[in-house]
Amino acid sequence: MMKQKAQKQLRVGLIAMSGVRACDRELLALGLTLPGFVERSETIASLPSLGLITLASLSPDWCEVSYHEVDQIDDWSLDEMDSFDVIAISTFTAQVKEAYVLCERLKNHGVQYVVMGGLHATSLPDEALQFCDSVIVGEGELVWKQMLVDARDRCLKSKYRASQPFDLADAPMPAYELLDIQRYNRLTVQTSRGCPFKCEFCASSILLTDKYKQKPMEKVLAEVDKICELWKRPFIEFADDNSFVNRGYWKKLLPELAKRKVKWFTETDLSVAWDDELLDLMRMSGCAEVLIGLESPSIDGLNGLETKGNWKAKQLGRYQEGITKIQSAGIRVNGCFILGLDGHDVGIFDRVLAFADKLELYDVQVTYLTPFPGTPLYSRLRREGRLLEENAWERCTLFDITYQPKGMSCEQLRAGFHQLVKELYSEENTSLRRDRFKHKYRQASRSRLRNVSHLKV
Numbered sequence: 001m002m003k004q005k006a007q008k009q010l011r012v013g014l015i016a017m018s019g020v021r022a023c024d025r026e027l028l029a030l031g032l033t034l035p036g037f038v039e040r041s042e043t044i045a046s047l048p049s050l051g052l053i054t055l056a057s058l059s060p061d062w063c064e065v066s067y068h069e070v071d072q073i074d075d076w077s078l079d080e081m082d083s084f085d086v087i088a089i090s091t092f093t094a095q096v097k098e099a100y101v102l103c104e105r106l107k108n109h110g111v112q113y114v115v116m117g118g119l120h121a122t123s124l125p126d127e128a129l130q131f132c133d134s135v136i137v138g139e140g141e142l143v144w145k146q147m148l149v150d151a152r153d154r155c156l157k158s159k160y161r162a163s164q165p166f167d168l169a170d171a172p173m174p175a176y177e178l179l180d181i182q183r184y185n186r187l188t189v190q191t192s193r194g195c196p197f198k199c200e201f202c203a204s205s206i207l208l209t210d211k212y213k214q215k216p217m218e219k220v221l222a223e224v225d226k227i228c229e230l231w232k233r234p235f236i237e238f239a240d241d242n243s244f245v246n247r248g249y250w251k252k253l254l255p256e257l258a259k260r261k262v263k264w265f266t267e268t269d270l271s272v273a274w275d276d277e278l279l280d281l282m283r284m285s286g287c288a289e290v291l292i293g294l295e296s297p298s299i300d301g302l303n304g305l306e307t308k309g310n311w312k313a314k315q316l317g318r319y320q321e322g323i324t325k326i327q328s329a330g331i332r333v334n335g336c337f338i339l340g341l342d343g344h345d346v347g348i349f350d351r352v353l354a355f356a357d358k359l360e361l362y363d364v365q366v367t368y369l370t371p372f373p374g375t376p377l378y379s380r381l382r383r384e385g386r387l388l389e390e391n392a393w394e395r396c397t398l399f400d401i402t403y404q405p406k407g408m409s410c411e412q413l414r415a416g417f418h419q420l421v422k423e424l425y426s427e428e429n430t431s432l433r434r435d436r437f438k439h440k441y442r443q444a445s446r447s448r449l450r451n452v453s454h455l456k457v
């Protein structure tokens with residue numbers, strides 16, 4: 001879709017690389033037979049790029065901006081791209097080599113400038129510059145306009161990096177109208193950036209912002225309203241690293257959100273479980289599911305996971321109580337586990353299976369520990385000589401092993417992971433998890449009703 005403005009001096013194309021990637025063919029084949037397995041990754045892969053549509057709305061009037069998504073570069077026609085002055089590409093590490101091929105093709109096709117941004121280009125701008133003309137390092141909002149001015153004046157710089165953090169109070173309304181709404185099953189709104197825990201493996205909370213920061217509530221609600229204009233009763237994904245760090249903010253936001261009658265999903269830590277008022281507000285405002293990084297069923301895996309504090313390890317004894325509280329409020333929990341942490345040995349696969357069952361999670365997600373470039377985990381494993389192959393970015397899919405695990409061999413990790421996937425996502429286990437959730441929620445609702453009628457009497 002196109003954003004047309006008067007007096008065009010620059011045609012700007014925004015390209016988001018989409019789609020799930022995995023190199024392990026056996027696992028891919030398994031994923032096809034076990035639909036629950038890659039569900040979350042597929043959802044992420046089918047979300048629009050919020051970063052790009054935010055930059056779109058910061059483009060001056062003299063730009064004509066369009067948004068495109070590319071899944072398979074070989075299936076994508078470049079025919080319409082030759083008249084573009086600037087193409088900006090946002091990508092994840094697993095697809096970055098495809099993005100580099102695309103950069104070369106676009107240049108050969110006559111595109112004046114190809115610019116890259118996003119987490120991978122931010123951590124390795126010099127690598128990206130071998131393929132594109134310029135890299136936006138870090139948050140793009142403060143440098144986007146300058147980049148476009150320089151492109152118009154034919155004096156593009158090789159790197160654009162903001163000299164100060166971006167204040168979310170200045171965040172523009174993302175250009176949702178550029179999206180072909182039909183192709184999405186949910187749209188994203190960001191309320192915050194960053195996470196105080198700074199886990200060793202977590203790229204997004206570390207690379208883009210130093211501090212946790214929050215968008216003013218009015219802006220968030222205006223974005224939800226804009227989405228509702230385009231799509232009645234939408235499903236919204238809050239694109240936050242960790243939503244409920246500031247609970248006071250959400251307690252003001254959620255009653256307003258409830259008036260919009262949307263359904264929503266977000267990522268959080270377990271602490272929401274300890275706030276009954278927040279849980280009630282979440283349910284009443286349409287929260288369908290939260291994703292929580294539980295990471296490991298054992299203390300060995302959790303110890304030292306965060307670069308600041310050891311919060312998750314301290315919560316382990318309360319995981320079950322917390323999940324029960326959240327799910328009893330009618331909010332599904334997608335519990336995520338990382339396999340291959342330094343404290344894990346070959347017994348971990350059975351422990352995750354048993355733990356997921358004990359917690360009665362509605363959804364479970366398992367991935368390999370993955371050292372993304374720019375993270376403390378990547379630097380440590382590199383220092384320890386444990387990366388299997390330098391620059392094998394195409395393997396940073398979360399479903400391929402890229403490093404030497406500590407407590408087992410790569411083959412043991414791979415075989416255990418495959419077996420775990422088969423068992424966790426079998427039809428029998430999947431229906432058991434879902435039926436149990438419904439049953440427990442009905443029970444909890446009945447007991448809530450009994451309490452209310454008792455109070456009325």
Ligand code: SF4
Pocket residue numbers: 195196197198199202205241242269293
């Ligand atoms: S808690 Fe989640 S969002 Fe926060 S740093 Fe860890 S992995 Fe990232």
